[in-house]
Amino acid sequence: MTAHTTKEGLRTLIQAARKTRPCDTVLSGGRIVNVFTGQLESGDLGIAAGRIVGIGSYEGIETIDVSGAYLCPGFIESHIHIESSCLVPSQFARGVLSRGTTTVIADPHEIANVMGLPGIVAMHNDVLITPLEVYFVLPSCVPATGFETSGATLSADDLSDLIGEEWVIGLGEVMDFPGVIAGADDVLDKIVMARQNGKLIDGHAPLVSGGNLTAYLSTGIGSDHECTSPAEAREKLSQGMFVMIREGTDARNLSALIGMINEKNFWFATLVGDDIHPRDIIERGHIDYFLKRATSEGIDPITAVRMATIVPAMRAGFSHLGALSPGRQADVAVLGSLSAFDVKMVFKKGKLVARDLRASFENSGLSDMPRVPMRVSGFGPESLSVPFRNGAARVIGIIPGQILTDELPLELKGENGVAVPDMERDILKIAVIERHRGTGNTAVGFVKGFGLKAGAVGSSVGHDSHNITVVGTNDGDIAAAVRRIVDLGGGQVVVRDGAVISELALPIAGLMSELVLEDVDARTDKNLKAVASLGCVLENPFMTLSFLPLAVIPKLRITDRGLVDVDSFDFVPLYV
Amino acid sequence: MTAHTTKEGLRTLIQAARKTRPCDTVLSGGRIVNVFTGQLESGDLGIAAGRIVGIGSYEGIETIDVSGAYLCPGFIESHIHIESSCLVPSQFARGVLSRGTTTVIADPHEIANVMGLPGIVAMHNDVLITPLEVYFVLPSCVPATGFETSGATLSADDLSDLIGEEWVIGLGEVMDFPGVIAGADDVLDKIVMARQNGKLIDGHAPLVSGGNLTAYLSTGIGSDHECTSPAEAREKLSQGMFVMIREGTDARNLSALIGMINEKNFWFATLVGDDIHPRDIIERGHIDYFLKRATSEGIDPITAVRMATIVPAMRAGFSHLGALSPGRQADVAVLGSLSAFDVKMVFKKGKLVARDLRASFENSGLSDMPRVPMRVSGFGPESLSVPFRNGAARVIGIIPGQILTDELPLELKGENGVAVPDMERDILKIAVIERHRGTGNTAVGFVKGFGLKAGAVGSSVGHDSHNITVVGTNDGDIAAAVRRIVDLGGGQVVVRDGAVISELALPIAGLMSELVLEDVDARTDKNLKAVASLGCVLENPFMTLSFLPLAVIPKLRITDRGLVDVDSFDFVPLYV
DSSP: OOOOOOHHHHHHHHHHHTTSSOEEEEEESOEEEETTTTEEEESEEEEETTEEEEEEOOOEEEEEEOTTOEEEEOEEEEEEOGGGGTSOHHHHHHHHHTTTEEEEEEOOHHHHHHHOHHHHHHHHHHHTTSSOEEEEEEOSOSSSOTTSOOSOOOOHHHHHHHHTSTTEEEEEEEOOHHHHHTTOHHHHHHHHHHHHTTOEEEEOOTTOOHHHHHHHHTTTOOEEOOOOSHHHHHHHHHTTOEEEEEBOSSOBOHHHHGGGOOTTTGGGEEEEOBSOOHHHHHHTOSHHHHHHHHHHTTOOHHHHHHHHTHHHHHHHTOTTSSSOSTTSBOOEEEESOTTTOOEEEEEETTEEEEETTEESOOOOOOTTSOBOOOOOOSOOGGGGOOBOOSSEEEEEEEOTTOSOEEEEEEEOEEETTEEEOBGGGTEEEEEEEOOSSOOOOEEEEEEESOOOOSSEEEESOOTTTTOEEEEESSHHHHHHHHHHHHHHTSEEEEEETTEEEEEEEOOBTTTBOSSOHHHHHHHHHHHHHHHHHTTOOOSOHHHHHHHTTOTTSSSEEEETTEEEETTTTEEOOSBO | OOOOOOHHHHHHHHHHHTTSSOEEEEEESOEEEETTTTEEEESEEEEETTEEEEEEOOOEEEEEEOTTOEEEEOEEEEEEOGGGGTSOHHHHHHHHHTTTEEEEEEOOHHHHHHHHHHHHHHHHHHHHTSSOEEEEEEOSOSSSOTTSOOSOOOOHHHHTTTTTSTTEEEEEEEOOHHHHHHTOHHHHHHHHHHHHTTOEEEEOOTTOOHHHHHHHHHTTOOEEOOOOSHHHHHHHHHTTOEEEEEBOSSOBOHHHHGGGOOTTTGGGEEEEOBSOOHHHHHHTOSHHHHHHHHHHTTOOHHHHHHHHTHHHHHHHTOTTSSSOSTTSBOOEEEESOTTTOOEEEEEETTEEEEETTEESOOOOOOTTSOBOOOOOOSOOGGGGOOBOOSSEEEEEEEOTTOSOEEEEEEEOEEETTEEEOBGGGTEEEEEEEOOSSOOOOEEEEEEESOOOSSSEEEESOOTTTTOEEEEESSHHHHHHHHHHHHHHTSEEEEEETTEEEEEEEOOBTTTBOSSOHHHHHHHHHHHHHHHHHTTOOOSOHHHHHHHTTOTTSSSEEEETTEEEETTTTEEEOSBO
């Protein structure tokens, strides 16, 4: 991956370097993080034709005083699902660019599960109208498992239509680690196809270790972002996996993992978001926040910057990114300090694209993003009825701050022969309703950990097939939530006493909003407050909800087709 | 660059990792250099289907006890001209594989100057019959200058025929740094062409610094192997150049440069040979020798190994090389210690290819290597006649141990109106005879420093166009040397009293021998002794001779077209 150029572009740079013409822009007076030497340098940063001319003393058509500030290469996000922000890519771009992220590797796994290749292409097209540089990896697991009904299926043959595109740099996280370890045809076909095209292969192998990990890695899968303990991360890194330390909205592994990073091994690790809500982007930040956290936990600031710039650039083969050196792209994050990581200005290809955490562009680019109807058939409150039986039922146990779940063997509460939510013990009903093909599938189970005392909360975002997922305290409110989500063409809704008290419409594939970043944030905030008013104890119940159907992460999950025990990789009945 | 694979290959590895089938080979009891963690590990190294299964406890069809030894990834040579060894690639392979080098990036600049693209393709084809993995960069400067007659000219358009090949990973050292800095069309065309194809660009910029270096780098040129001082290397590395520390037969920079390497910057530096004679490969070694030298100068042994394995692999995008980790190619150097770097065994793709410094294969692979006739026309002893004039002549002054030459203003010796060699003052005749196109060009000059008292010494290796270059004490012996070189179709010859007393035929493009490594070494040894018997005082007169036509290195040179003053970059007459 080398950025294309023209002879004229090169001549402009050569002339600016030799000072026979002025730079377009000079950032003067800053301290520059040199990712090659690991040192700070002083000098002007000269920029011309969107690229770095050099560090020294330059005349510019425009000179911007950055005295006292620190100049870093723009940050690189190595693994994120943009859809999880509920923002279209062009709005997501506004958020992360304002935080110093200038390049993103996105896995459009969510939209692909809803609508296949056209969804991936739509994501790509939407980012093109923004300054953010986004590369894509092709979702490897659509559907993620055979345990649920998705809107699309992507075979190796299907993916080969896009693998040769320049904006496609690899195969996305291979979540089907049981398939890889078993040598299953379909997943190996995708791996072979990616390798034949010289592309990266991202992994996803939570808690996989020993011979199974070795088997998984032997296929050429090169990264993992699912580590939750230092021992797991150490084993993976030592076996050649590029360890992506995740600090998402829901899955936060930075504190647990950062201690395993040292000066010898950080070249094989970076910091990623995976799934981030807009509220977090606005309030905490993105990679700037990860860097602040990493350094507060003892990582050397320049090491941290390297982990967010040259390290992911080298891993992805981006020779035009990741450093402020002659000829590289002028992607620059201007920081107030290397402890607060407070982003003052952001330049992309030499243009100022954000200042004081506000992006300097407003485009929404929504016109081409695809809507799909919610195809739900035969659903009604009666679909939610579960017969009561004595003895333990398999209840999904939420683990705060993790996406892993427990399987809790708990007695349900019975009324008139049916199992009902038991708010006193925080055992609520969860339902997943198929929405792609009108199959009429509805699965019902129970979950502990939400803490709702009334109402229901539902969403058309439910990894990975994104069927409608609702948790509630009574069937009426659950059914009302489902109806509203269908009417909106997708969304996140909060219902109490049969009435919608807050909502965020997600008409773009049932995953993303039509609204701008700030409005999505405001609606989300209102939604979260509404859920909290129902008694919810979770920090982000929509994120938690969205992961409950994800039948590739231990332990107990629920899809439109039923309860799944991920360890045994099979359906299990509700009652033990 | 990801190694291709098949589903069946992957399944073999998966099964071996899960121990449902034995490994093909197990190296048991060694200590393994983990290039990711920078630590040593203990365990068996399992190998199947030519790839690493893992580190642990494995059963193998074959088990090799390597107790007490150190296992490193096979070494990677990032910049070498194979032709300079006088060996065909398949013989060069025998030499370096026995020293633990399992992958080479070669710049076939010499053969390209003789015969253009077919020469490059022939080099590629010849290595295919050996276990050595060789990638090529395309020579960027054919011919190097307009001062001499070469066998070929390669434009950007010509090079584009091969740039897309998988075995071609970049554009070779861009020696025309004045052209780059001036923004010359021809060289920028080649750079743009390489970038458009996503390939690497190697540099060559001795002593270039400041704004000129910045200008050079801004075009995307990414490496340099010409540093001679720590300050030069520091400046280049800090600007993003990948610094290749050279330790060739003649140009030895390791001692001068290794001190600038530290734990923060070694990820952007490696150790290379550039030009190495077979004697050095046999007696000193290759990268094993560089590593021994580097560690003896204070580099941590594991850091040194990383600089020769994962660092060059990452730089070149070889995700299948550079580490002993699951799924990577089983290229292994087995060392007795990490201080002596004594290579005990070498495995390539899991096969034992060398033991105790002896390659286990003998193929010569000569049948397809191209011979070209010496197209010399109209040459005879009379071509060597130079009229005598009173006053100073421009005599080339050899500087022992350097490639630089002096221009010495000296009175020549006259006899019967012609200028003749004067052995008492060590002023000998030098002639360069064009051999590619039958132009009849012969240039004659005088040189001081060889010390011959009788006879002549000649070679068809003369950088960079490789015309026939002879130094002698009388016209008869010079002419005899030329005739013999022509008859051999190229070679290095030593003549006394009209008779050839020693020779090494180089019929492959006039650059390389048909003989095996050991025989080339023996003949070279005999040649050197023969030249010494004529009174020569130089350590390697063939090497000195080969650089005298190189009209890019100051001060006075001679090509088939005449004497060149490199400082004024123009032809000059013999007499001042």
